[in-house]
Amino acid sequence: MDEVGIVLAMLLAVVASGYLVRMLPFAVPLPLMQIALGAAIAGSTGHGVRLEPHIFFLVFLPPLLFLDGWRIPKVGLFRDRSTILELALGLVLFTVLGAGFLIHWLIPSLPLAVCFALAAILAPTDPVAVSSIAARVPIPPRLMHILEGESLLNDASGLVCFRFAVAAALTGTFSLGEATLTFLWVALAGVAIGAGITVSVSWAQRQLAARIGEESGSPILINLLLPFGAYLAAEHLGASGILAAVAAGVTMSYVELSGRAAATTRVRRAVVWDTVQFALNGIMFVLLGEQLPDILEAALVAPELPRANDVWWLVTNALAISFGLILLRFVWVWVSLRLTLLNARRQKLPEYRPNPRLILATSLAGVRGAITLAGVLTLPLAMPGGAPFPGRDLVIFLASAVIVVSLVLASVGLPRVLRGLELPHDSAHDSEEANARHAAALAALEAIANAPPPPPTSGCDAQGAVEMHASAIDQVRSLYQYRLDGGIGGGGGDVGPAQARAAEDAERHYRLAALEHERAVLLRMARNNTLSDEVARKLLREIDLVEARYR
Template identity: 65%
Template sequence: MQSIEVVLAMLLALVGSSYLVRVLPFSLPLPLVQVGLGALIAALTGRSVRLDPEIFFLLFLPPLLFLDGWHIPKEGLLRDRRIVLQLAFGLVVFTVLGAGFLIHWMIPAMPLPVAFALAAIVSPTDPVAVSAIAARVPIPKRLMHILEGESLLNDASGLVCFRFAVAAALTGSFSLLSASLTFLWVALAGLAVGVGFTWGIALAQRGLSRRFGEESGSSILVNLLVPFGAYMLAEHLHASGILAAVAAGISMSYVELSGRALATTRVHRAVVWDTIQFALNGIVFVLLGEQLPGILQGAVGAMRESGRGSPWWLAAYALAINLALALLRLAWVWTTLRLSLFKSRLRGEPVERPPWRLVLATALAGVRGTITLAGVLTLPLTLADGTPFPARNLAVFLAMAVILVSLLGASLGLPRLLRGLRLPDEPAERREADTALREAAAAAIAAVEQAQHALSEKSPADADVYTNAAARVMANYQRRLDGGKPGNIAAEELRKADAAELTLRLTALQAEREEIFRLARRRRISDETARKLVREIDLLEERHT
């Protein structure tokens, strides 16, 4: 019962955090507020949730990574694939080597393999943390796409490095060939499992729907289970479940392009996924804070055993590691940028050097989160001979400190770096939207005309009714097509007219909804009828907004 009470308290803290962050007199990132509330729960209850890393990975990471892969713009990811791959793989190895030697030099009590393991687990950035920061910081779109792509792919490289560092600590041996082959299998098999599993489920569901019809609830449930299925299958094959979940999300975005899902299913599914994303994102950080007191206590004990009893050494180590990670990231970003500009000059391409503040922001945006927390907790408790794993508590604390400091640094530093920074718009995106809207309007007009003729032939007596109705439906689409032609209504006037029409439509829908609620309160209609009518109005309002 106490465990259930702690879980309910964490959910209550999650709800309270969204209000608390708005009433605080100073700006504080939502993840840090949730971490603080989690620590408060641990202090008040006097106990913490026993966090099984495998269960943590399975419950939290697949759906969150699946959503990130689903929503990330694929064109931007392909366009910047070289930058993303350099950050996702090259930077991870560079960070493991640089930070690993530094940690071992700074903390001699931590063996080199353990130092490499700690460096490996703090090297991947986290898509959950990056998304949480981006919700409150105006990060340029292209930079955000690069950061999301990096954080989706660098988990595999970081975790593989971590596994081999832990194996070296346990056995005292390391094979570069074995590590390379394992990495290839983990990455490629994980991606293949994610793609194959998603398309297999989509084809099976399409066949069943075609034969037996589609139930909205069951379709949403199948969609929710896809990331878990891909993750578990990949892990069973000793591949990367994380990359499988990411690949499943990317594949799902292409499955959606078929347009076969019902509109009601898409609306309901979006609501369900938004709720799940909000809950899981928040619980991750509440759990992080809830684990903090116990981890800090273990780290202080480890420091005393090493002969440095002052807790200030913990703060010094944490700040030094964070500074080293930021400098390594900055050095890598600056070097790869210079090389890219040099190659562009050799090819005779036009070169535009990005602002220095954007380079600093790219370095500062390397936020750590759930991958680091869950991964470091998988450190074994003992070595092969039964002796305690060296400096385990200290490594867990330092990984936790990296998460907190990177969150705080990005939340406070990015707004100042990016304030007033003007970047050129991407006209291609605007042109794509305009072209799509015009072609969609033309297709809609053709479809309405065809339907009008079919209905008029079927019922000639009502031909005038169908003609007038078709004219009203096609009017908005025709304005969209004519909006850019000379001699027609100015574009600004069209936008004002559309805005006014939208306001009036929403006002009418709100009045409808209030009247239905009033009738239900007076028992002139049943609750069931009221729910059905209000649901239809809500769907209309969602479509207009």
């Protein structure tokens, strides 16, 4: 029962963290509050949850990475693919080399291969941590797309480097050719497996549903199981389960374009996934907090320390590594940007010179998280000869400390760096949205004009039916014509995207006010027993669906 109680306490901590960060008079990042609550749980219960890295990878990462891959804007992902690949591949290798030598210089007692292993597991940024920071920091959309794409793709390169660095520490040998071939298999096979499983399962689900039907909850449950299936299949074949889960999510976004899922299924599924995302995100940081007391206790007696229980030595080295990672990231982004501008100048393309603060923001946004923690905990306990693995406890502490420091620096520094920063407006996005709304409204008007009348209803004469249908047609047509004209009663050709958006905001305001009063009346009738529970639930569900569309 102790384990069950701790798990329940963790869930309560996730819920409480959302309220506590709003109650405090000063701003505290949500992940840091969750880490603090996790440490408090470990301190009050005397022990935390034993974190098995392989179970951690399986339970937490596949659904969260699947969801990130599903929801990331694909246009931005492919538009900035060169920048994302530079960060996901080039920056990882640059960080492994630079940070590896930096760590060995700071702590000469650590073997160089172990320093490279620590640098490799610190190289990948974490998509979950990036998303948690983005929820509270106004990161520019395009920068956020690049950061999300980088964090989704750099896990494979970082984990492969980590695997070979650990193998070098154990055996004393390293093969660049073998490492390259392994990386290609891990990455390409992982992507192929994730995409293939998503397409196959979606096709099978549609065939079964068309022939024998399905329960209303089945599509949602299948959707929840997809990332686990992709992850396990890829890991069984020696590929990257992380990339398989990401590829499954990206593929799912394209499968959804078929529009075969019912509207109610999409609404319910979105609610389920939002709940899963909130719970798993929070539990991951609570778990990190629960590990910290034991990690610190083990690091304080590590033989690599110049003096036992030297907390300041640990803190100083953790800060030095954290700032070193930021500096390496800044140098890479700056050099990469200079090369991009040079190439644009050679091809006589229009140049955009970003504000230096944007480069600094990109450097600070390299947040480490759960992948780093779970990966570093997989370090072996002993060498082949039976001797303890050198620096294991110290390496785990430094990795955990860098996670916390990166969260603090991003949460505190990004709002200040980005405050008042003006970026070029994405007018292409506005015009694309306006064109899509225009085309949809035209299609709706054509459908209204060509739609056959519904079957006759009892209790209504022919003349009354004609008037009723004519009134309904006029009402629906006026709504779409209003939107087509930009919401100002005509002259749609002269209405810009900003005016159209303002008109829609006004429509949304009054529509939401009307829905709120509808709901209040129905609830009052239900409380007064003038409306049955069954009918009340049905009508309230309809209002909720309409309100979800407007919100």
